[in-house]
Amino acid sequence: MTALPSRKLEAWRYTDLRSLAAISFAEAAPVAVPELPDLGLPRIVFINGAFDPVRSTPPDFLEKFSRVAEASDLPLALINAEQAQDGMTFSLPEGVDAGAILLVSYASGVAAPVALHPRHRITLGLGAKLTLIEIAMGEGVYWHNPVIDIALHASSALSHYRLQNEGQDAFHLATIRAKIAAGAAYESFSLVIGARLSRAEFHATLLGPKASTHLNAAQLLRGHQHGDFTSVVAHDAPHCGSRQTVKSVLDGPARGVFQGRIEVARAAQKTDGYQMNQALLLSPDAEMDIKPELEIFADDVKCSHGATIGALDPEQIFYLRSRGIPEDQARAMLIRAFLTEALEPVTDAAAREMFEAAIEAWWVGQ
Amino acid sequence: MLEIKNLSASIGDKEILRGVDLTVPDGEIHAIMGPNGAGKSTLSYVLSGREGYEVTGGSATYNGENILALTPEARAAAGIFLAFQYPVELPGVGNANFIRTALNAVKRARGEAELDAVAFLKLARAELKNLSMPDDMLKRNVNVGFSGGEKKRNEVLQMALLRPGLAILDETDSGLDIDALKIVSDGVNALRSPKFSALVITHYQRLLDHIVPDRVHVLSAGRIVRSGGPELALELEAHGYVGQEAA
Ligand SMILES: Nc1ncnc2c1ncn2[C@@H]1O[C@H](COP(=O)(O)OP(=O)(O)OP(=O)(O)O)[C@@H](O)[C@H]1O
Numbered sequence: 001m002t003a004l005p006s007r008k009l010e011a012w013r014y015t016d017l018r019s020l021a022a023i024s025f026a027e028a029a030p031v032a033v034p035e036l037p038d039l040g041l042p043r044i045v046f047i048n049g050a051f052d053p054v055r056s057t058p059p060d061f062l063e064k065f066s067r068v069a070e071a072s073d074l075p076l077a078l079i080n081a082e083q084a085q086d087g088m089t090f091s092l093p094e095g096v097d098a099g100a101i102l103l104v105s106y107a108s109g110v111a112a113p114v115a116l117h118p119r120h121r122i123t124l125g126l127g128a129k130l131t132l133i134e135i136a137m138g139e140g141v142y143w144h145n146p147v148i149d150i151a152l153h154a155s156s157a158l159s160h161y162r163l164q165n166e167g168q169d170a171f172h173l174a175t176i177r178a179k180i181a182a183g184a185a186y187e188s189f190s191l192v193i194g195a196r197l198s199r200a201e202f203h204a205t206l207l208g209p210k211a212s213t214h215l216n217a218a219q220l221l222r223g224h225q226h227g228d229f230t231s232v233v234a235h236d237a238p239h240c241g242s243r244q245t246v247k248s249v250l251d252g253p254a255r256g257v258f259q260g261r262i263e264v265a266r267a268a269q270k271t272d273g274y275q276m277n278q279a280l281l282l283s284p285d286a287e288m289d290i291k292p293e294l295e296i297f298a299d300d301v302k303c304s305h306g307a308t309i310g311a312l313d314p315e316q317i318f319y320l321r322s323r324g325i326p327e328d329q330a331r332a333m334l335i336r337a338f339l340t341e342a343l344e345p346v347t348d349a350a351a352r353e354m355f356e357a358a359i360e361a362w363w364v365g366q
Numbered sequence: 367m368l369e370i371k372n373l374s375a376s377i378g379d380k381e382i383l384r385g386v387d388l389t390v391p392d393g394e395i396h397a398i399m400g401p402n403g404a405g406k407s408t409l410s411y412v413l414s415g416r417e418g419y420e421v422t423g424g425s426a427t428y429n430g431e432n433i434l435a436l437t438p439e440a441r442a443a444a445g446i447f448l449a450f451q452y453p454v455e456l457p458g459v460g461n462a463n464f465i466r467t468a469l470n471a472v473k474r475a476r477g478e479a480e481l482d483a484v485a486f487l488k489l490a491r492a493e494l495k496n497l498s499m500p501d502d503m504l505k506r507n508v509n510v511g512f513s514g515g516e517k518k519r520n521e522v523l524q525m526a527l528l529r530p531g532l533a534i535l536d537e538t539d540s541g542l543d544i545d546a547l548k549i550v551s552d553g554v555n556a557l558r559s560p561k562f563s564a565l566v567i568t569h570y571q572r573l574l575d576h577i578v579p580d581r582v583h584v585l586s587a588g589r590i591v592r593s594g595g596p597e598l599a600l601e602l603e604a605h606g607y608v609g610q611e612a613a
């Protein structure tokens with residue numbers, strides 16, 4: 001197996017995988033599965049990395065999984081390619097609006113640690129449309145290492161909503177790659193609340209004029225959780241837009257990482273790039289590492305980025321309390337308000353409700 | 367009834383309130399005037415429970431209860447409301463959601479039934495109308511991008527909906543245009559009842575033409591140095607604060 005990346009690699013400077021490397025994984029055995037969410041949508045279920053036909057109500061466009069070679073040198077994508085046995089695969093034909101589907105991944109490492117390397121492939125034909133809601137969850141010690149490859153043909157649109165709600169002893173390392181053709185839109189929002197250690201690495205490539213992407217995320221971490229959001233947005237064509245709003249709320253000794261690179265090629269004139277990273281530290285022990293990078297080779301572009309790290313504002317807390325709102329609730333309101341901007345692109349009602357409930361549960365669970 | 371006895375408070379090692387004595391019986395409205403930096407806002411913050419002040423002596427009770435021992439939210443539940451001199455902006459928090467959450471928190475603390483969103487909106491729209499405020503005030507984020515006068519009106523809207531027993535208005539008239547001053551004053555006068563009392567902090571006699579106070583007090587260098595009827599405000603307007611400290 002390809003080795004796990006070490007912190008000597010620049011891209012892995014802030015996320016240390018030694019605790020993962022120390023675990024020996026067993027073959028996945030049959031497990032007891034709890035009731036899984038369905039949000040009233042067509043549902044595709046993977047249990048310990050394998051498609052589960054019993055719990056799934058797949059849409060008819062779902063295809064059989066087939067292996068593909070890994071073209072990149074990304075260590076986790078290479079490992080995934082070596083290990084992948086299954087994955088959700090489909091292409092939507094030109095012009096089809098497939099509505100919303102749900103992808104649920106459940107893993108159990110309760111009996112023995114397991115590793116799952118699903119490889120999902122989604123292609124949207126010319127003008128096709130889809131909303132994909134993804135929920136990752138589980139129990140015990142396991143490593144979920146999904147790769148999601150997305151190809152969006154011209155004028156197609158994918159809304160991709162991820163709820164990373166893995167078990168508290170889990171490792172979640174996801175690689176999401178989107179190739180976005182002219183006029184196509186890739187909109188994503190991720191809510192990270194689970195896993196002991198997680199990283200979601202997004203690579204969005206804007207290939208044709210007027211392609212656009214939103215890569216938004218919120219990480220809510222506490223205790224010894226480590227959450228890393230890494231993105232690389234490549235503007236390869238003119239008149240493309242990319243927007244990223246990533247918010248982290250860190251409590252206890254939790255640690256958040258944001259690495260965001262925007263690459264603007266010489267041909268990508270009139271690029272409109274925006275990146276905002278904000279962290280709210282609820283405890284003096286929390287830590288946030290932020291690394292924004294802009295690499296611009298075109299001369300007529302608009303690119304902005306900003307980063308802030310702060311605590312809740314005592315003036316605001318007092319204002320709310322002076323109106324009768326108990327301190328806990330006042331803090332919850334301000335945290336929810338802090339996340340608002342990141343959640344803005346979530347227009348799908350089912351997804352929004354799911355995220356609101358998860359945020360609420362995170363708050364209550366403390 | 368609000369009873370403040372020999373109240374002293376400091377910020378760090380700076381003493382700001384230096385033995386304030388003040389009683390506001392139920393049903394009365396008292397005005398507090400006084401030079402910049404006298405401690406008027408400090409008094410209103412100490413009464414509403416803001417952090418950062420150390421009470422170094424004296425007492426403050428409302429309806430016999432020691433309010434200084436209560437959390438800010440418990441004081442609100444007890445009926446105390448502060449209209450801020452500088453209302454705080456809350457980006458990302460919708461005004462309607464904010465006021466409804468506040469109203470329901472207070473209702474819950476008092477053991478009353480909470481309002482659902484529909485019932486609240488009906489109530490809020492009626493108050494907005496009374497205060498000549500546009501409906502979209504409720505949709506916007508709390509005080510974000512509000513003009514100075516709009517912020518003050520939003521404070522009065524909250525007061526009207528929360529129906530406090532004791533309202534402390536810290537320069538609510540500053541920044542209001544002439545029409546707004548009248549509207550805000552009407553809002554305060556509408557709350558007048560044998561169970562309602564108010565402390566109105568102001569620099570301008572003009573406000574007291576609309577909200578006629580039962581008593582006027584002068585706070586200077588952390589003490590009430592003079593008290594009188596409404597005519598005291600007129601006298602101050604004419605002669606300023608010079609010599610008040612010695613009185
Ligand atoms: N956080 C603080 N640290 C130090 N000094 C403070 C602080 N807050 C207030 N003060 C001081 O306390 C004094 C009283 O301030 P306060 O705001 O109560 O005055 P005020 O009577 O409300 O004045 P104004 O009419 O200008 O509103 C002032 O000298 C002010 O500088």
Ligand SMILES: [Mg+2]
Pocket residue numbers: 406407408451536
């Ligand atoms: Mg003041």
